[in-house]
Amino acid sequence: MKARRGTAPTSYFWLLITGAYFFVPLLATFLFSLKSNQTGKCCTAASYTWVLHQGDFWHTLKISLLLALETIVISLLIFVPTIYWVHLKVPRLRPVVAFLALIPFVVPPIVMVVGLLDVYRGTPSWFYAQPWGFLAAAYVILAFPYMFFSLDAGFRSIDVHTLTEASQSLGASWPTTLVKVILPNIRSAALAASFLTLAIVMGEFTIANLSAFSTFPRFIQAVNEAQAYPAAALTLMSFALTWGAMLSLLLVGRKRGTRAAVLTGAR
Amino acid sequence: MAYLELQNLHREFAGGVKALDGIEVQLGQGEFLSLLGPSGCGKTTALRLVAGFDRPDEGRIVIDGKDITNVAPSKRDMGMVFQAYSLFPNMSAAQNVEFGLKIRGKHKGERASRVGELLELVGLGHAGDRYPHQLSGGMQQRVALARALAIEPRVLLLDEPLSALDAKVRVQLREEIRRIQLELGITTLYVTHDQEEALAVSDQVAVMNRGRIEQIGPPAEMYSRPATPFVAEFIGTMNRLEATIADPDSGTVEHGGVSLTVDAARGRRRGERVLVLIRPETVELTPADGSGGENTLSGEVIAQTFLGPVTRLKVVGPAADLIADVSTAKAATLPIGMKVTAALPATDARVLELSDPVAERAPELDPVGQ
Numbered sequence: 001m002k003a004r005r006g007t008a009p010t011s012y013f014w015l016l017i018t019g020a021y022f023f024v025p026l027l028a029t030f031l032f033s034l035k036s037n038q039t040g041k042c043c044t045a046a047s048y049t050w051v052l053h054q055g056d057f058w059h060t061l062k063i064s065l066l067l068a069l070e071t072i073v074i075s076l077l078i079f080v081p082t083i084y085w086v087h088l089k090v091p092r093l094r095p096v097v098a099f100l101a102l103i104p105f106v107v108p109p110i111v112m113v114v115g116l117l118d119v120y121r122g123t124p125s126w127f128y129a130q131p132w133g134f135l136a137a138a139y140v141i142l143a144f145p146y147m148f149f150s151l152d153a154g155f156r157s158i159d160v161h162t163l164t165e166a167s168q169s170l171g172a173s174w175p176t177t178l179v180k181v182i183l184p185n186i187r188s189a190a191l192a193a194s195f196l197t198l199a200i201v202m203g204e205f206t207i208a209n210l211s212a213f214s215t216f217p218r219f220i221q222a223v224n225e226a227q228a229y230p231a232a233a234l235t236l237m238s239f240a241l242t243w244g245a246m247l248s249l250l251l252v253g254r255k256r257g258t259r260a261a262v263l264t265g266a267r
Numbered sequence: 268m269a270y271l272e273l274q275n276l277h278r279e280f281a282g283g284v285k286a287l288d289g290i291e292v293q294l295g296q297g298e299f300l301s302l303l304g305p306s307g308c309g310k311t312t313a314l315r316l317v318a319g320f321d322r323p324d325e326g327r328i329v330i331d332g333k334d335i336t337n338v339a340p341s342k343r344d345m346g347m348v349f350q351a352y353s354l355f356p357n358m359s360a361a362q363n364v365e366f367g368l369k370i371r372g373k374h375k376g377e378r379a380s381r382v383g384e385l386l387e388l389v390g391l392g393h394a395g396d397r398y399p400h401q402l403s404g405g406m407q408q409r410v411a412l413a414r415a416l417a418i419e420p421r422v423l424l425l426d427e428p429l430s431a432l433d434a435k436v437r438v439q440l441r442e443e444i445r446r447i448q449l450e451l452g453i454t455t456l457y458v459t460h461d462q463e464e465a466l467a468v469s470d471q472v473a474v475m476n477r478g479r480i481e482q483i484g485p486p487a488e489m490y491s492r493p494a495t496p497f498v499a500e501f502i503g504t505m506n507r508l509e510a511t512i513a514d515p516d517s518g519t520v521e522h523g524g525v526s527l528t529v530d531a532a533r534g535r536r537r538g539e540r541v542l543v544l545i546r547p548e549t550v551e552l553t554p555a556d557g558s559g560g561e562n563t564l565s566g567e568v569i570a571q572t573f574l575g576p577v578t579r580l581k582v583v584g585p586a587a588d589l590i591a592d593v594s595t596a597k598a599a600t601l602p603i604g605m606k607v608t609a610a611l612p613a614t615d616a617r618v619l620e621l622s623d624p625v626a627e628r629a630p631e632l633d634p635v636g637q
């Protein structure tokens with residue numbers, strides 16, 4: 001980036017264009033959502049109250065939020081130590097892992113879910129028949145690329161070797177080193193990875209639909225097919241919800257390490 | 268009795284790089300030893316073996332009579348100071364110093380007072396709350412030193428701790444490291460490629476070359492009695508004359524058609540090829556008067572480098588090129604282009620067997636370096 005004092009007029013122009021690109025659809029959706037279901041006229045909040053009175057709204061929302069949380073926790077538990085280890089001990093394997101991380105990108109979800117359903121057929125029903133089992137496992141795989149590339153960037157921004165060796169020479173064990181020294185310094189990367197994972201889980205439709213678990217995106221789809229104005233209201237609400245969830249993640253992640261997160265980028 | 272012993276350490280990396288090829292070091296308690304050598308000679312590898320970050324293929328590391336070769340680094344009680352960027356970025360200076368004490372389960376009050384003492388010791392009593400990115404490079408290294416000392420390590424290990432700092436801070440900080448080391452009486456292993464630094468702070472200097480120690484001894488001895496041509500060139504600047512022993516009884520050697528008398532050549536085998544080493548400060552220059560006295564070479568001054576109280580002159584002649592350090596006042600009388608006579612000292616010159624002249628040359632020698 002070029003560091004310049006003041007902002008050139010052209011950059012305001014582009015900012016405006018970009019802003020419009022994002023906000024015009026939101027605004028249009030908002031106006032649409034205010035129309036009355038009976039008369040098609042403006043302005044009523046009836047669509048919003050309708051959504052809020054749907055039992056499925058609350059039910060599927062809860063499932064999806066919990067699923068997102070579970071996916072984030074499992075992914076961090078698996079990928080943080082793994083990527084740490086790769087950076088520290090087998091940096092030669094980094095490109096291999098990076099390649100593996102690309103696979104969920106290139107395999108279409110529809111192909112993946114068919115494969116997964118097949119592979120896991122015959123596993124116990126507490127896993128196969130539950131969103132907490134099968135679906136979470138699938139979402140961990142979907143989240144892998146986002147986890148890997150965020151965390152990888154985080155690990156590359158710190159001197160993993162020196163920090164680890166400094167910690168060990170001071171008497172710290174591996175777990176202590178990971179939790180007290182490494183983790184706080186890749187916190188912002190872990191947060192970014194968590195945001196992306198949350199967004200994926202809150203929006204994933206294909207796998208949930210084909211494996212027949214009732215998640216929030218499926219509820220949106222169901223409403224979409226039946227009710228035009230409430231669907232618009234629901235879209236906006238899910239948008240706000242996802243942002244709200246990200247914000248709370250940010251707050252949780254920052255609670256102890258506000259300065260740390262800022263510092264990591266500053267070195 | 269030796270407190271820290273490195274016995275016959277060997278370490279070969281994948282690809283056949285022999286980083287260490289039989290390292291032997293004995294270090295008494297409270298002694299300060301520098302491992303000195305050009306980049307790539309295996310200094311860091313040796314230090315990492317002592318810290319436990321790497322294991323030798325062969326050999327042992329013994330501390331206070333106990334073999335620690337296979338002990339985990341976290342159990343060795345070694346204080347390590349790295350080249351740079353070793354402070355934990357998420358912790359303040361005080362928290363960095365406190366880290367090792369927390370690991371050791373020390374009580375809060377004890378930790379706080381110890382951290383205070385140590386920051387005071389390294390001259391950062393006022394900066395405990397600052398984070399690494401708010402500290403200068405020199406300050407960061409002070410904190411790293413305090414952090415390493417906090418655990419009361421058995422040995423303090425420093426791997427080129429000053430190489431990322433500017434010259435002035437470097438000199439200041441090396442003196443402080445030495446002061447603190449003497450004050451605490453802590454056994455110290457110090458790695459550097461800077462011979463001036465090594466000579467300035469150490470009790471013992473070990474000059475390394477290609478995974479081996481060429482010579483080990485007190486700084487003054489290393490300077491005045493280098494045992495190999497490599498050491499001679501690495502420590503200070505030397506004039507090297509390849510010569511043949513002409514008369515072992517009188518100590519006469521022949522170099523480029525000129526006969527020179529060198530005391531140290533006495534008793535050598537007639538006809539033996541030797542290397543005569545002469546410090547630049549022992550060469551006497553006078554304006555040429557055509558006489559060509561005893562033990563002299565002739566030449567022309569082609570360069571002058573001002574080094575403060577002395578000026579280094581480069582003299583090129585038919586028989587040999589020489590470097591001579593003369594007082595700056597005298598250098599004014601020997602301008603570039605002047606024909607001079609260089610008198611070589613019979614007593615101060617060293618004579619070494621000439622084995623492999625090309626390979627023995629120190630790789631990074633700056634002709635005017637100090």
Ligand SMILES: Nc1ncnc2c1ncn2[C@@H]1O[C@H](COP(=O)(O)OP(=O)(O)O)[C@@H](O)[C@H]1O
Binds near residue numbers: 281284305307313
């Ligand atoms: N982990 C490693 N893998 C392969 N070769 C290494 C490794 N560490 C050091 N070396 C090689 O060993 C030699 C000595 O390295 P090092 O001890 O770092 O030298 P110094 O610290 O004296 O500059 C060098 O040739 C270096 O390339």
Ligand SMILES: [Mg+2]
Binds near residue numbers: 310
């Ligand atoms: Mg090194």
